[in-house]
């Protein structure tokens with residue numbers, strides 16, 4: 001992993017995103033302190049930046065280095081170059097290395113940028129084979145305006161109205177859907193002929209197809225699971241964090257791991273954010289009128305649990321005993337189907353199918369979503385399935401990859417109180433987890449096999465990959481982690497209120513995927529982004545600030561400089 005030298009002072013301000021070692025003095029008093037710079041924290045800071053309020057972003061990682069390795073499946077998939085060296089433990093106490101990424105931009109540096117909305121039904125109660133997926137305290141219609149803002153901020157390409165399961169939208173995507181390359185178009189046509197309803201998948205990439213089709217652009221081939229060396233992926237660093245670093249009121253501190261939060265004796269107010277600068281045990285304390293945790297679902301729970309005090313003996317804001325519980329991360333399966341026909345697709349992630357998302361005639365349970373993965377290659381196959389591919393020569397894997405069409409199957413898992421994050425005395429995360437809805441996942445796979453018959457892959461050979469970037473430990477694949485601090489109206493059963501403020505603390509908010517009461521069966525990032533904008537706007541209102549808003553470039557004033565304006569992007573983000 002490419003974390004910079006631990007003790008380097010890393011105050012980042014203005015247009016010097018790597019001004020390490022300057023020794024700049026940082027005020028320790030802010031209006032808002034945001035912990036984490038990923039989908040939640042980066043977006044929330046972006047939303048608040050234009051208010052002029054003094055914002056401190058605390059990020060435990062550094063910038064992800066732009067280097068050729070970004071696009072090399074060897075370092076990325078085989079060596080795990082960008083995965084944190086953390087050790088977590090499963091329910092039996094067995095150690096594993098979680099596939100987690102500590103950088104400016106968080107997990108979005110590696111994400112596939114498939115930016116889906118949850119379906120309206122996901123906001124209500126849904127019956128599953130293994131239990132109930134609970135209702136959210138907000139309806140889809142109430143949440144919808146922030147989905148639109150999120151899609152515009154993250155430059156999503158798509159076509160609202162194609163997928164029969166999607167809810168109403170107040171505005172079309174800022175960019176037209178990325179067009180299918182010939183092999184994927186063939187698959188889409190065949191699916192339609194078979195009576196399915198394929199749609200163009202929503203993709204967050206910085207690309208103008210009028211100037212350059214995705215297929216001519218090698219950088220887009222591998223964005224799923226790889227960092228983008230030319231910053232052409234709409235990740236939180238590129239879209240949300242970098243554009244605000246010129247502002248005087250925004251400070252970013254790198255290598256700044258928040259270890260705990262301190263409160264006043266009543267426990268109602270956070271008085272200090274305790275930071276470890278580089279793991280030498282030396283602490284710094286920062287003060288903010290409002291503190292927002294967005295460290296990712298597992299780490300946010302960890303910070304709260306480690307902040308236990310006399311006022312909060314079971315962990316900060318944990319009178320409900322819900323902090324760390326209800327961990328979810330989807331039942332996912334990545335499948336490569338090797339047909340007889342070549343698949344020379346470059347940007348493969350353009351197609352989705354939701355025909356099995358909801359219960360239907362002859363289908364009792366909701367089964368989930370099918371979408372495409374980034375195009376596989378021999379190196380990635382070796383990394384994902386080291387045992388299966390060990391004896392296969394590279395040339396023959398390369399030949400196989402030429403034929404591979406790669407799919408990603410997602411089934412919802414349920415919020416179970418026993419699926420939980422706890423922290424031991426040394427501060428290590430323990431993740432107890434039992435999968436749910438396996439019968440639904442099997443049902444989706446059955447339907448998927450029927451689909452293959454319609455798309456020219458009837459004589460396929462299927463390589464099962466146990467998990468994304470598999471390390472053969474499914475629990476380690478925590479890319480879609482959510483749910484450890486769910487929001488709700490009842491302080492007895494939820495950690496956060498409807499604005500994602502902790503029920504028990506007056507100035508503490510959570511703005512990452514922890515807040516999800518259920519996970520649905522589509523990728524979580526757009527919902528985290530939309531919610532971060534929502535919570536950011538609420539905080540601005542609470543502070544009596546005006547000018548919050550991330551999505552309309554005209555309103556962003558200074559922020560518009562360096563941001564990527566809709567319909568004017570060049571296919572490559574400005575890299576300042």
Ligand SMILES: Cc1cc2nc3c(=O)[nH]c(=O)nc-3n(C[C@H](O)[C@H](O)[C@H](O)COP(=O)(O)OP(=O)(O)OC[C@H]3O[C@@H](n4cnc5c(N)ncnc54)[C@H](O)[C@@H]3O)c2cc1C
Pocket residue numbers: 035036037038039040041058059060061099101102103104105106107108110111112113114115116224225226256257258259294295296297299300303478479480481511512513514523524525526528
């Ligand atoms: C390989 C991969 C592919 C994915 N593909 C998709 C996709 O296509 N579509 C989709 O919707 N989702 C995808 N995801 C998931 C998506 O990236 C996450 O859901 C999203 O980034 C979660 O946002 P977050 O704010 O909760 O956490 P993150 O984005 O991970 O941000 C957490 C931040 O907090 C920082 N941090 C952690 N602990 C501390 C601490 N103690 N102090 C200070 N900082 C801290 C981290 O370094 C990080 O910057 C993918 C994820 C991965 C890993």
